[in-house]
Amino acid sequence: MDNTTRFILDIMNAEEEEHQTRMRMSATYLHNQRERVNSISYHGGSTMNHRVIDRNREEGHARLYRDYFSNTPSYRDTEFRRKFRMRESFFMRIEKAVTAHDNYFTQPTDAMEIRGMSSLQKVTAAFRMLAYGTTADAVDDYVRIGESTTIEILRRFFKSIVEVFGSEYLRCPNTEDVSRLLAENGQ
Template sequence: MYNDYFSETPTYGASFFRHRFRMNRALFIRIMQAVEQHDDYFVQKRDNIGHLGLSCLQKVTAAYQMIAYGVPADFMDQYVRAAESTNIKSLRRFVKAVVEVFGDDYLRSPNEQDMARLLAIGESRGFSGMLGSIDRMH
């Protein structure tokens, strides 16, 4: 996985990374590093007999793939080499960390400036006074 997407000369280029992870590599790494700094669970550690545990990259990739593609936790075992229970724990901790780290900036209700900007965008596209997406109007 590291060689495929994260090495200095990855097997797959930027466009394939964006397709696979639904974001560019720099953003993925920014989120991963923020999560690792926020929650010690994501820091790679050694077990009681000295074996290295899963890396932050493995845990975040498992969580992200489950979110992005809806794949089950036991499907990720072959890809990131982690047990189903570990993938579920990684997902829960990842979501909690993302909300705690980025929630105030990105997961808030729109303020007046946001609403004005969104209304202007809608107006420029011929949808005057509309904030919602037309494909979500029921």
Template sequence: MTQWEKEDEILARVYASNSEIMTYLSQEAEQPKRIDSVPGHLMINRGREEGNSRLYNDYFSDNPTYGANLFRRRFRMQRSLFLRIVKAVREHDNFFVQKMDGVGNFGLSTLQKVTTAFHMMAYGTLADSTDEYIRIGEPTAIVCLKRFSRAIVEVYGDEYLRTPNVDDVARLLQKGEERVFQERQDNT
């Protein structure tokens, strides 16, 4: 091979290599850019602050839109118990503490995260159904449910999630009998 032929071969390899690089870069430019923490997922401005404000004003403010009776019916417990659980979960797992991102925007509040988990458990709702009112996406709702369940077991497991003893069974049977007796009186 002559010197010219060697140089032509090297230039052809460089050109082919550059061609491959340019093809790769153009294909990468056509793919959607990564905007959120999951590749391919786009960030949706859900109005988290608005959702938190609405939730707070509807159920947790000093003068809530929906009173104690509706709270109990919808959450299946009294507000004071709900707030005790919220406090215990927030203190146990830092995930439930509201944080601020690098731009200065607030993330989801503790109430939004815990309410999502409660709604999914109490009503058997789908994770994405909480988005319309609470303003939380499906993947985050699933994480909330998992972290909430784990926190509940870790915080309350020894006291409430144990096998009932003889006294517990007797107490529960007594309550059941009282309720049946009350129902019979109500029906007469």
């Protein structure tokens, strides 16, 4: 193996190790946030004289899909990884797991046959807040979701992540895990 190939493999291994570390840190953060969120009381229901904003959610989904998830996306893999802080395949694994775990993340259709927010919009909103540390109302411009809905999405996302991935990522590594990680990183 020449030096260039070895150098590229070393970079790829370092990125994967960094990714695994971030996942463990994120899982711990999500667990702590879940504990905090569960202790907060939320008001639910309609508010009198509340102005309803037509956010054109279907166009928001279409734009998101076209930009990142179509067969010919506007943004390539490198941009996806930079903006979401993970690979698309990993994002889709989490999106599928969360959607399968909690029906809240499936796209509803109302009595007028108007579709609600897609699972991609909901999971993207949660990840944007986590990746950039933004406020709930900051994701409205692109993802087309209001502040209170984004907070509910994030709360349910935390809960689902802990319930689905908690046993895998929120535990201390055992001897087998340490051996596997050392072998994967060539140590």
